Amino acid sequence: MSENTATGLPASIELAWGFREQPKKGPKRALSLTEIVEAGVTVADADGLGSVSMSRVAQELGVATMSLYRYVSAKEELVTLMGDAVIGPAPAIADDENWRSGLVRWAEEQMAVARRHPWSAEIAISGPPVTPNSVRWMEAALRCLRAAGLAPGQQLGSLLLVTQFVRSQALLESQLAAAMRASGDTEETVLSAYTRQLSMLTGPEEFPALHGVLDAGVFEMSAEGQEPDEDFRFGLDRILDGIEVIVARTTAAGTGT
Amino acid sequence: MSENTATGLPASIELAWGFREQPKKGPKRALSLTEIVEAGVTVADADGLGSVSMSRVAQELGVATMSLYRYVSAKEELVTLMGDAVIGPAPAIADDENWRSGLVRWAEEQMAVARRHPWSAEIAISGPPVTPNSVRWMEAALRCLRAAGLAPGQQLGSLLLVTQFVRSQALLESQLAAAMRASGDTEETVLSAYTRQLSMLTGPEEFPALHGVLDAGVFEMSAEGQEPDEDFRFGLDRILDGIEVIVARTTAAGTGT
């Protein structure tokens, strides 16, 4: 609602960047932003993002609920900062690193984080990245894409593609895990339940392609697959193949003609 | 929590599929699921998904809040069905249609829906599609991918890629529109504000690739671009290029060897 600062960003975000010295006047602050964010992460790790409430986080810290609002102006800011905290610093990208392997590493590390903190994929995106670590990750990916020779607009478009893919894949995994936890069943059982549901709801005549997939036992397969990463790698490779097509085109145009 | 039905799906979902005849005994139902879902859509179209509450929807229909729970066992079900209602029936895919142009049409029509109901992109994905129209859309896309000669697992993986991309693109657009509405500024202003924020927070030495993009005025460009679809088409083409790579590989292997 109100532009709090010079950048137009919430004070807590600027604080996370290290701007905004604390004033000299009043009593010392009993907490720090980092402490609060860490407490939020602890709660989310333990009981999921749904259990993160202002009062729960305050309780975790042994302070009153309203005290948190001296550090964060809304819950959404807390959650955003929690997301920033768990991705951590971006992977280092060497200048001479192959763009594709760099992006693979980028995506894999991001995925690893998401597996460590499944709730992080549930955080609703409320705007472009403005938080320190997420901007650092952005920089890392852009370095790869720039090295690949893409134009700025293409870099941004490609980055979006990769990020969103990792995100959605992580969300999928986390939902599968949640369904397993809720039902107490194995991954295989949960997936085959889905197959059964679709089979009961749809006829093979009206839904031939769907039944083609169901009959192939795809969902069961995905459980038996040695590599849990198989789906992830497939999607990632598809996206990178797609990017490679224009990389090749751009390079050819720049070199050949 | 409880498996209500034979399929294990909530009663309202089965109802949406046309299963589950209404019982003969009690009073006639005053409402229908469709009516309720339409009322929800009306509210969301008018004031956004955030304004959809059980009481608000009930008010829209002139009934009491709790009455809705005779048709829907939780708000989440309502929202899921609202999402299903707005995507509507899937586009028809001719059997001899080129897989790629079929998917382009599929994605464009889905995007058109999302632009008509921006809130639909905000709906949290809580599991695989089980709702009638969304399964029909799934079928439509699978037909294209099957026609392309992909294996079932590849079909599913590719479908995921396209869906999630459309979804995230729609969400991005809707958030941009929301930011414009909130600030009263133009698209150009909102985007250049973001550029300014990043410029103030990051130094060109630490963030060379980022500044490369910022200096190119990418965000401003995207506002001046004649085609608002430009970003959408870029990402979509990238994904389809990526799919095409394995289509070609598969076809070559099947035909040549």
Next chain:
DNA sequence: TAGCTAATGCGTATGACATACGCAGAGATG
């Protein structure tokens, strides 16, 4: 050293909201 004043932690209060529970009436079946 005695204020002055900004900043702090936090108690209280408000207003949404989802939803459990149970009742009174409807209406088909026996």
Next chain:
DNA sequence: CATCTCTGCGTATGTCATACGCATTAGCTA
């Protein structure tokens, strides 16, 4: 007519985010 199921819905509960204001703290000034 009696019964039993299903209806709409009033009431109540518990959770939450957050606005507001007060008492307290502690650096700065005189």
